[in-house]
Amino acid sequence: MKNRPIGFFDSGLGGLTCIPHLMQELPNERIIYFGDTARTPYGSKAISTIRNFSYQIADFLIHNDVKMLVIACNTITSTCLYDLKEKYPHIPIIGIIDPASKKVADSLDSSHHIGIIGTKVTINHKTYIDSILSYNSNLNLYDKPCPIFVPLIEEGIINNEIMNLSVKYYLDDFIFSNQIDTLVLGCTHYPLIRKNIEYLYPGLKIIDPSQEIIASIKKALTSRKLLSDMPYFENTFYASDLSENFINMIDAIFGNTNVKVVFKNFDLEELEHSKAAD
Amino acid sequence: MKNRPIGFFDSGLGGLTCIPHLMQELPNERIIYFGDTARTPYGSKAISTIRNFSYQIADFLIHNDVKMLVIACNTITSTCLYDLKEKYPHIPIIGIIDPASKKVADSLDSSHHIGIIGTKVTINHKTYIDSILSYNSNLNLYDKPCPIFVPLIEEGIINNEIMNLSVKYYLDDFIFSNQIDTLVLGCTHYPLIRKNIEYLYPGLKIIDPSQEIIASIKKALTSRKLLSDMPYFENTFYASDLSENFINMIDAIFGNTNVKVVFKNFDLEELEHSKAAD
Numbered sequence A, B: 001m002k003n004r005p006i007g008f009f010d011s012g013l014g015g016l017t018c019i020p021h022l023m024q025e026l027p028n029e030r031i032i033y034f035g036d037t038a039r040t041p042y043g044s045k046a047i048s049t050i051r052n053f054s055y056q057i058a059d060f061l062i063h064n065d066v067k068m069l070v071i072a073c074n075t076i077t078s079t080c081l082y083d084l085k086e087k088y089p090h091i092p093i094i095g096i097i098d099p100a101s102k103k104v105a106d107s108l109d110s111s112h113h114i115g116i117i118g119t120k121v122t123i124n125h126k127t128y129i130d131s132i133l134s135y136n137s138n139l140n141l142y143d144k145p146c147p148i149f150v151p152l153i154e155e156g157i158i159n160n161e162i163m164n165l166s167v168k169y170y171l172d173d174f175i176f177s178n179q180i181d182t183l184v185l186g187c188t189h190y191p192l193i194r195k196n197i198e199y200l201y202p203g204l205k206i207i208d209p210s211q212e213i214i215a216s217i218k219k220a221l222t223s224r225k226l227l228s229d230m231p232y233f234e235n236t237f238y239a240s241d242l243s244e245n246f247i248n249m250i251d252a253i254f255g256n257t258n259v260k261v262v263f264k265n266f267d268l269e270e271l272e273h274s275k276a277a278d
Helices: A014-025 A047-063 A074-087 A097-107 A120-125 A127-135 A149-154 A161-177 A190-200 A209-223 A244-254 A268-272 B014-025 B047-063 B074-087 B097-107 B120-125 B127-135 B149-154 B161-177 B190-200 B209-223 B244-254 B268-272
Strands: A006-010 A031-035 A068-071 A093-095 A113-118 A140-145 A182-185 A205-207 A234-239 A260-265 B006-010 B031-035 B068-071 B093-095 B113-118 B140-145 B182-185 B205-207 B234-239 B260-265
Touching (some): A006 A014, A014 A209, A074 A127, A097 A205, A097 A209, A120 A127, A120 A140, A127 A140, A161 B161, A182 A190, A182 A209, B014 B031, B014 B190, B014 B209, B047 B068, B097 B127, B097 B209, B120 B127, B149 B190, B234 B244
Parallel strands (some): A006 A031, A006 A068, A031 A234, B006 B031, B068 B093, B113 B182
């Protein structure tokens, strides 16, 4: 049981930003990742559509015998975490928002001006604000949707003046008018443009939820005695559209390790007609 | 019958680029437009998803008593035109690709180098190339997907250096390496960046399918004796997410006319559970 893989899923390649942190903190854990690259971005979709897609992917991962589900996507966590927990009560499910919210609430006080950026759906749901305020109601919070970041990142347009101008387009006024000193990257894609943000706004403190979630994963596995005690040699990455950019990003993560990476293109028609296997 | 409206639909606001041409050529025709702005872009989605969404919208428009369906979207035309014609045999349905293909085939010869740009789905389907070659097999055709244009346009990022750099990112090498002299805008969003393209590549001849489709609409209405003979004073624009950008774009089209424009936000949950009404 405990040596089964952890199932990660995201609307695309954003959730990959969790993987290096996981490898460092929990090096024995094996991964099955599903990126829904053919239907990305989720962040501007209807809730019912996001829920439907999430059930399809969770069914698929559970059918592949994972011991835990990690929702490495803020949009899905915002809209469907409780639906997923209700539908799959027998498997631990960790969402990306709560661990980062607790970190913000525990480490900052009312002297700070805290900005949260994310997709339209995540920001409109106010999930970060509600979650942070539930831990500490005495904080100054501001939020802003940045809908063009995900399509640009999924296209690999990152180390590029197009991305820098897009960051300025959304953030210049937001950061300067509100005197933001701390920025929460409320979308798992955004760590991929962390360097662009740090370059444009030096001195801004960045909180990265894809880093904070690892402690929650460790705690949940430990308390359930599910920590792997065997080294592993293979991780599997499924994508509904196995783009060059997706493969390159994974190669960059595992290029200098001895971990074998298996890529699998997943036929959406099959996913859409899959049956629950739990 | 003949004074009923024409139903236009698109994955977002791109199809609006047909409207000014329609008003000029067929000023008596009333419009009901549906833009699926909440689920845009379609151009990177699975075919089964696009087909499903298209049926929902066609059902809705037919239920609203339209006399004709115009698919003002290249992605939907590429993937679902024949499915839609089969499912709704009693109403004329016009797709955007065929009229422009005929224009290209009729007006150009083998001395030209013709480029076609569009979404990933449209380009991967090779619908323009197949359609043009079916009329004239002696032409030099090149194609290129430009997936970031639609998200930028839907966000209103147009008269902006971000858009100019994105145009150059996709087109510089494509146009210069292949010595393209004529460019087909194979996505109804792209006329909205026609000025950016003309500014960056002066001398390039542009073919705009949202202009070419009007002659086909006129012909189909004439042959079926469905041309409206009454002036009208109201058009209705539905969007699944009634964004500021969508409203602004329509205001810009009708601002100087005496046509009343009605905006309606359409609840996607309702659309997803709608029943066929034909």
